[in-house]
Amino acid sequence: MMKRHPNTLLLAAWIACAAAASTGTLPGAPVPLGLPPADYPADNPQTPEKIALGQKLFEDKRFSSTGEVSCATCHAVEKAFTDSPLSVSEGIHKLTGTRNAPTVVNSAYFEKLFWDGRSPSLEDQALHPFVNPVEMGLDDHQPILDIVRADPDYARQFRTVFAKSGAAVTMQEVTQAIAAFERTQIAGDSPFDRWYFGGDAGALTEAQKRGFDLFVNQGRCVSCHVVEQTQAIFTDNRFHNVGVGINNIQEDVPGLAAEFLKAEATLSEVDVKVLTDKRTSELGRFAISRGLDDLGSFKTPTLRNVALTAPYMHDGSLKTLREVMEHYNHGGVTREGDPVNDFLSGGIRPLNLTEAQIDDLVAFMEALTSSQYAHSTPPAGSK
């Protein structure tokens, strides 16, 4: 018994340290209400020092061609790690991409990264925005390595965390540190969690409770935004054509798709192509998998803290949660009566929700804000 105390104390110190470096947790720490334990890759274990290094890299603007853009530019902590209210992200020289910045919060639970899932891990994902011409705009990763090898603070931190210095520090260590920081950003403990998993009957309003009933029944939301008996990450980690984006390029699909069917592109070619050409972007996961089932499909985003991250969908084309509900209520078209795209997911169909039911669903979405973001303000015009 006596021997345990130092260990417990050490763990407590670890947690305190991590909390100081970020708002997240380390393995072994209690998981927020409503979330499962996160999976940490065996080859990139979490340490407080690595997390602190990762946060510093995440916020460093020197890793862009103009010195003005960092990861945090589009994934800002005060905006639940998005760039709300922008529709699509702004990189160097205010250049815009084609997609709405997804949140970093709870990305520890995502099986694939980017809206089209073209990256298999947070470590790999972190490589690409640095060198995308409309994001951070570097020609290659060398300027990053030059800085982290020469800067005395970075050099000291990489020695401490990875026992490496000079040329031994590569993008592998840089991206491992960034991913370790990102994995600390987990957030559960919303009013919904306190009601559904915590048994606090007063945590939700009556409208929010009705909204949850619609969420799992008539609204059919839960089939993709998964809620389980003991936890809810609100995503199935899969890809669906829900009639956003592709609806605008229906006539062009054969021509655009043919380019990808004829020649296999490398991941970095696809990365540039989908973020710089809006029409190609709308092919969604098809541009990666070349599977017909993936035409116009994008990853199911988590709904946690969704009230803080307007506008919505992969292209930020829907301004409010109400507009999102109406889009689904119409069976995958934004304006009722518009043509449905030929490749629409089989799960999407008209829902026959009333105005009052849509209000209840929106109210339920507002019950998904985690305690640490409870005092954040939703962007103007998002309600």
Add this chain to the structure above:
Amino acid sequence: MCRCHVSTRRGFLKGAGACAVVSTLPMSMVELAFADSRRNFTFAYISDSHIQQIKGTQFVRNWDRGLIRAVAETNLLDPKPDFVVFGGDLAQLGKKEEIDHGAAMLAKLDYKYHCVMGEHDYYLDLGEYWSKLFGPHYYSWDHKGVHFVTLNSILTYEDWTHKRWPTAMQRMVEMAGLDNPNGSPFMVGEAQCDWLRKDLENVPKDTPIVLFSHSPIQKIYKGWNFWTEDAEQVQALLQPFDNVTVVYGHVHQIQYNQIGNISFHAVMATAWPWPYPQSYAQAESHLPKLTVPMNRADPFFERDATGWQLIDLDTGRVAMRYNLYNNTNRAVAFNPKTGQPEDTVFQAPQSRIDAQIHY
């Protein structure tokens, strides 16, 4: 038909693993280097759309979406298929409105297409309106050295068809039912068998034959008419040929089998999946032993367990690539080593994905 091309195909079969040809997705087809590569070709197969009128211009959305999607995807194929076959049951109750609505969707195909008669197209007006749009009920043609035959296999006894029902619509509805004691088994009938015998008389025995029917020309499960009453007579006409494939719809699921020289392949519906008879049978079912069943469908995704097919004849035998929504695509091809069609990935029991037994 030139013999040398057939022997080229046989040479290929002996010299290389035919399975490698079809193990890829429909979209990344491998081109084979035949001496005369102009003879390689593919065609697409769409079937069982069951377009159903609710009233006026209102149709069942789910079935519409299935056919619309299959047509749109088929149009994206590269390399382009030589033609498309629609495998029957375009309509649900044989109504002009349903056949017209379905024909309008098929008209969006970028390719020439051939149609097979299904019982849902037939039993209202005995195929009269269908025939105005799509031509004869049975016919044959040659394409790049392969002899294609289309049969109307969903006929039944004269008495049942002409003398039993007070209205045409009642006849249609009775034939549309499953496990219906008022139903009647499908058959090809003597007239068509005579026509087929004559049609095949002048075809050399080493010419590949590909025959399309709506019902299986084999006996699987009578209660759902996964059945053709005179299947043995039709098979007997086909057995003298070295290399015969029968492709059928109606069963809305993956099935395949080998009887003598005849390979059988079923195609998916675009409308809905049927369960496997062995999982449901209230009577004896003869689901072919070779068949690796699909997993059960996820009821949320209306397209799950539906799909369409891309077929290549590069080996002179049908290689069936199933384009399956919400599922891993599959390919079933003739394995020259075992002399039967096999799933190119999942045939061996240890290669299969365990079936879900509970949602």
